[in-house]
Amino acid sequence: MATAVEREIHELGGKLRAAANAWAAGDGVFDEDDVTRLRHRAIALCHAHYRAAIPAYRRLCDEASVADDAPLAVLAERCVVTDDLFKSYDTAWVGARDFAALSEWLRDVCSEPVPADAGAAHDVDDWLERLERGGLHVLYSSGTSGKLSFVPRGEASWDAYRANGPSYLMHQIQRLGVDLSAMDCAVLGFRGGRMGIQRAGVELARYIAHVHYLYDSEIRAEMLRALLTARSAAAADAARAGLAVGQDEAYDNFLGALRRGTKCGRAFWLFGAPHQVKQLCALMQEAGAPALREGSVVTLGGGWKSFEGQRVDRPALCALIEAALGVPAARVLEAYAMVELNTPLMRCGDGRYHVPPILEPYLFDEALLPLAPGADVTGTFGFMDPTATSYPSFLVTGDEVRLTRERCPCGLVGPALLGEVRRAPGHEVRGCGGILATVRA
Amino acid sequence: MSGTRTRGSVSALALCEHLDTAGLLRADGDAIRVPVLARGRLVVPEGDAVLEIREATIDRATMRPDGGARRLVLPRVAAADLLYEDPGTVRARLAAVPFAALCDWLDAAAELLEPDGPLGARVRTLVAAASDLADPLLDAGLRLNATMMRAFAVREVVDRELAAGGVPGSRFLDEWVEVDAPVWDGPTGALRAALASAPAPGAAPSPHVRALPTLQIHVTAGNAPVVAPASALRLLATRSGGVVKLPSASILPGAALAVALHAAADAHPAARAVLDALSLVYWKGGDAAVEEPLFDPAVFDRVVVWGAPDAVERVSALAAGAIRTLTFNPRYGVSLIGREALADDAALDAAARLAAADVLVWNQRACIASLVHYVEADAGGQGTAAGGDAADRWAAALREALAAADRLAPSAPSLAALGQIQRMRRGSLVGARWHWVGGPGRDARAAVVVAPGPFDLSSHPLSRVVIVRRVARLDDALALLHRGVSTVGVHPEPRRLALRDPVAARGVSNIVPLGHAERAFAGMPHDGMRVLSDLVEWTTG
Numbered sequence: 001m002a003t004a005v006e007r008e009i010h011e012l013g014g015k016l017r018a019a020a021n022a023w024a025a026g027d028g029v030f031d032e033d034d035v036t037r038l039r040h041r042a043i044a045l046c047h048a049h050y051r052a053a054i055p056a057y058r059r060l061c062d063e064a065s066v067a068d069d070a071p072l073a074v075l076a077e078r079c080v081v082t083d084d085l086f087k088s089y090d091t092a093w094v095g096a097r098d099f100a101a102l103s104e105w106l107r108d109v110c111s112e113p114v115p116a117d118a119g120a121a122h123d124v125d126d127w128l129e130r131l132e133r134g135g136l137h138v139l140y141s142s143g144t145s146g147k148l149s150f151v152p153r154g155e156a157s158w159d160a161y162r163a164n165g166p167s168y169l170m171h172q173i174q175r176l177g178v179d180l181s182a183m184d185c186a187v188l189g190f191r192g193g194r195m196g197i198q199r200a201g202v203e204l205a206r207y208i209a210h211v212h213y214l215y216d217s218e219i220r221a222e223m224l225r226a227l228l229t230a231r232s233a234a235a236a237d238a239a240r241a242g243l244a245v246g247q248d249e250a251y252d253n254f255l256g257a258l259r260r261g262t263k264c265g266r267a268f269w270l271f272g273a274p275h276q277v278k279q280l281c282a283l284m285q286e287a288g289a290p291a292l293r294e295g296s297v298v299t300l301g302g303g304w305k306s307f308e309g310q311r312v313d314r315p316a317l318c319a320l321i322e323a324a325l326g327v328p329a330a331r332v333l334e335a336y337a338m339v340e341l342n343t344p345l346m347r348c349g350d351g352r353y354h355v356p357p358i359l360e361p362y363l364f365d366e367a368l369l370p371l372a373p374g375a376d377v378t379g380t381f382g383f384m385d386p387t388a389t390s391y392p393s394f395l396v397t398g399d400e401v402r403l404t405r406e407r408c409p410c411g412l413v414g415p416a417l418l419g420e421v422r423r424a425p426g427h428e429v430r431g432c433g434g435i436l437a438t439v440r441a
Numbered sequence: 442m443s444g445t446r447t448r449g450s451v452s453a454l455a456l457c458e459h460l461d462t463a464g465l466l467r468a469d470g471d472a473i474r475v476p477v478l479a480r481g482r483l484v485v486p487e488g489d490a491v492l493e494i495r496e497a498t499i500d501r502a503t504m505r506p507d508g509g510a511r512r513l514v515l516p517r518v519a520a521a522d523l524l525y526e527d528p529g530t531v532r533a534r535l536a537a538v539p540f541a542a543l544c545d546w547l548d549a550a551a552e553l554l555e556p557d558g559p560l561g562a563r564v565r566t567l568v569a570a571a572s573d574l575a576d577p578l579l580d581a582g583l584r585l586n587a588t589m590m591r592a593f594a595v596r597e598v599v600d601r602e603l604a605a606g607g608v609p610g611s612r613f614l615d616e617w618v619e620v621d622a623p624v625w626d627g628p629t630g631a632l633r634a635a636l637a638s639a640p641a642p643g644a645a646p647s648p649h650v651r652a653l654p655t656l657q658i659h660v661t662a663g664n665a666p667v668v669a670p671a672s673a674l675r676l677l678a679t680r681s682g683g684v685v686k687l688p689s690a691s692i693l694p695g696a697a698l699a700v701a702l703h704a705a706a707d708a709h710p711a712a713r714a715v716l717d718a719l720s721l722v723y724w725k726g727g728d729a730a731v732e733e734p735l736f737d738p739a740v741f742d743r744v745v746v747w748g749a750p751d752a753v754e755r756v757s758a759l760a761a762g763a764i765r766t767l768t769f770n771p772r773y774g775v776s777l778i779g780r781e782a783l784a785d786d787a788a789l790d791a792a793a794r795l796a797a798a799d800v801l802v803w804n805q806r807a808c809i810a811s812l813v814h815y816v817e818a819d820a821g822g823q824g825t826a827a828g829g830d831a832a833d834r835w836a837a838a839l840r841e842a843l844a845a846a847d848r849l850a851p852s853a854p855s856l857a858a859l860g861q862i863q864r865m866r867r868g869s870l871v872g873a874r875w876h877w878v879g880g881p882g883r884d885a886r887a888a889v890v891v892a893p894g895p896f897d898l899s900s901h902p903l904s905r906v907v908i909v910r911r912v913a914r915l916d917d918a919l920a921l922l923h924r925g926v927s928t929v930g931v932h933p934e935p936r937r938l939a940l941r942d943p944v945a946a947r948g949v950s951n952i953v954p955l956g957h958a959e960r961a962f963a964g965m966p967h968d969g970m971r972v973l974s975d976l977v978e979w980t981t982g
Contacts (some may be wrong), residue, residue, distance in 0.1 A: 056872065060871070063875070064881055064882060077882075078882060081867040081868060081871070082864045082867050082869075083868065084865075084868025084869040085868045085869075085871050088868060088869050088871050088872055089894075090894030090895060091895070092894065092895065105872065108872060109871070364860075365856070365860070366856045366860045367856040367859040367860045367863070367883065368863040368864060369883065396867075
């Protein structure tokens with residue numbers, strides 16, 4: 001049962017979405033001062049709610065002497081958490097099938113009731129399904145560390161997660177002249193599952209009738225875990241056996257679907273991670289496949305992550321996409337998103353990831369102290385997303401960004417990330433006392 | 442005594458006057474011009490052919506950055522400045538240097554480096570301005586740099602580490618030593634006798650062994666001010682030649698060594714060949730223009746690399762199996778605390794103070810420093826009545842010991858370490874119990890963290906932060922030991938003796954009494970190696 005504070009937060013969330021819509025429309029209705037007041041009110045309420053309902057957050061506040069009425073600057077300095085919070089459990093519990101312990105951990109980092117029967121789960125997927133049946137939507141991410149992050153959302157936060165993006169993204173899509181009824185969707189991912197990076201494709205598929213998936217099955221957490229923990233090629237192969245088709249066959253089928261749709265005159269909305277789209281382009285060129293129909297769109301999401309070695313810069317990737325798929329750079333969309341974020345940042349045609357007015361962005365220095373706002377500041381990106389009440393959504397990432405508050409040529413106002421997003425430096429192992437990167441003690 | 446002329450060599454005072462005249466090794470505005478040694482020649486930074494290293498300056502009262510910065514300006518060196526046209530001739534000249542002459546030269550250089558002398562004091566002032574080491578640790582480090590170069594120390598180390606069959610090591614450096622062992626002629630021995638046209642006039646000459654010098658590259662680490670000088674001393678003690686790459690994080694002690702060796706050499710011409718074959722230089726790690734031509738297997742016989750995984754990997758790849766490579770990989774230390782330590786408050790306090798000493802080693806940046814404490818206690822059992830879990834009792838006592846240490850040798854995490862501590866506190870270790878020294882947040886000076894489960898060591902900030910984990914039996918911690926653990930301190934002593942074999946079987950190099958992680962002795966193996974023995978070419982003749 002939602003508390004009065006939670007209800008107020010989500011009412012404010014609705015108003016923030018409406019404001020974000022106005023912001024994206026650029027029709028002069030958007031009032032930045034007004035939305036800032038709304039957002040700050042929602043953040044203050046979130047803080048009080050987290051403090052009351054999330055034990056781990058409460059401990060942080062107590063230790064840092066942060067009360068319910070702490071000002072925003074204090075929250076930014078002392079109460080932002082990191083994405084490691086969502087994987088602060090002991091992996092041995094998963095190996096030992098101790099889902100009672102895992103559920104107890106979830107209760108520590110989450111404001112929502114955790115269904116009691118989740119503790120009786122027999123594997124991770126069963127645990128996630130039991131949580132879902134109990135009204136707790138848990139998405140996971142493998143990140144770059146190989147350990148799964150679990151991010152829980154109750155119904156209200158889940159609704160916000162699904163509604164925030166569309167509230168402002170539709171204007172960008174409309175400006176592209178996209179006709180969803182004349183399009184098929186092609187997702188370089190799984191048909192379903194709870195992996196965060198897959199969700200954007202799944203959500204996109206809600207708006208388009210015909211959807212083709214690289215893998216026409218759900219991604220299972222246990223399979224992903226087996227892949228991530230495989231210590232040999234043979235073990236990885238064994239884990240992949242859970243897929244109905246191999247990667248080569250999957251791409252062959254995917255290319256076939258693109259070819260058939262194109263032949264029928266259908267444009268495509270293609271969604272995938274940059275390294276996947278790059279691979280698809282190479283395969284399309286190798287096969288001499290025809291370009292996609294005019295009006296097609298490519299959306300990139302998820303970043304390069306462990307495929308950093310394959311990274312090409314944005315102009316090079318766009319050139320490849322145009323050459324292989326026939327989709328011009330203006331129709332290559334890209335989002336900055338993470339499983340802990342309800343509110344993705346879309347990249348505009350001028351190369352900026354715009355921060356929707358739902359979010360309060362912060363940059364942090366190497367000591368994890370907030371940097372003073374400025375017209376053009378570089379630091380580690382963090383945000384407060386007051387539409388998430390299920391978990392502490394005052395978060396600092398591991399990404400180094402340049403945040404500008406100058407008006408964008410595209411017409412959008414407010415803060416935006418300029419240029420490429422990179423992993424923040426400063427975590428190098430130092431000297432003789434440096435330690436083995438994979439050692440746990 | 443420092444500052445006076447010794448055995449005809451330059452005095453430290455005169456050397457400092459020379460440095461002043463040349464504008465070297467002194468703060469000049471925000472810049473310090475730093476000389477290096479290239480094949481025995483002192484090279485000073487001039488014109489555009491320089492490299493700059495920026496360092497944040499430290500408020501010595503708080504041991505935190507004071508907002509200032511300075512530049513170290515060094516000459517840019519090329520690989521050609523460090524290579525040898527005729528390596529064989531260089532090795533032959535090195536082999537002809539009497540060990541005693543070498544020791545005399547090193548002793549004279551050590552005299553110049555004495556911390557109480559003008560050069561030592563000058564270097565200390567420069568190093569301290571940007572060092573996060575408290576005065577007691579910094580002073581001990583700089584004193585060690587001088588002491589370990591003393592003739593008696595060098596001879597002791599060489600005589601023990603290169604010793605064989607009761608013959609002190611220095612003899613193997615100086616001469617061919619007859620082997621006092623049964624000799625086997627090999628399978629062809631009988632054939633040789635059968636083929637002989639006449640009976641052999643006498644017994645075949647007996648075999649001899651000699652430790653010949655090599656040409657070495659040392660890529661050192663900057664986690665402590667003693668690493669680069671110690672690595673250089675290994676090169677020198679084997680009477681070898683080569684290149685020592687100074688680390689960006691600790692340039693000045695190496696530069697001071699270069700200046701001292703150079704200044705002392707004129708009065709010790711018998712050792713001149715060693716200076717002429719020696720380079721103490723800096724280049725930016727990964728600079729292919731220097732590294733690719735330098736790592737030439739036709740020139741160099743050994744590579745020694747210390748430090749971070751990326752450096753070890755890069756340098757090992759450069760040596761590419763063609764140059765024998767000794768790696769001092771990233772390792773760490775742990776402490777095993779037996780339940781006897783929690784028997785009463787006095788035992789607890791005594792053990793915690795010993796354990797704190799192992800945490801302080803170069804502010805945890807040394808591979809022997811203890812990062813993790815495994816505390817033996819029953820879950821919710823022993824110690825619960827005293828107001829908390831046993832691991833928390835240990836953590837509280839250790840926190841007090843670290844607070845006392847902070848008063849003796851103050852330290853504060855760097856900004857990056859502070860950020861990493863906050864990341865741990867608000868992320869991976871949010872479920873842990875934190876015992877702060879100095880308070881949470883930006884006030885943190887050290888911390889003891891009782892972790893509920895395994896901890897990913899790659900995120901350890903190495904700044905007097907100790908992870909405490911409870912184990913039901915110390916034997917349970919054995920499964921967590923491996924070759925990445927260099928040193929294990931065990932308490933109390935009977936438990937150490939009982940655990941010594943099983944701990945060693947996990948690949949741990951040092952199993953020491955708690956509080957003695959830094960214990961060392963002449964001839965001591967390092968990371969399981971007799972390093973000097975690996976740096977010479979053992980040759981029979």
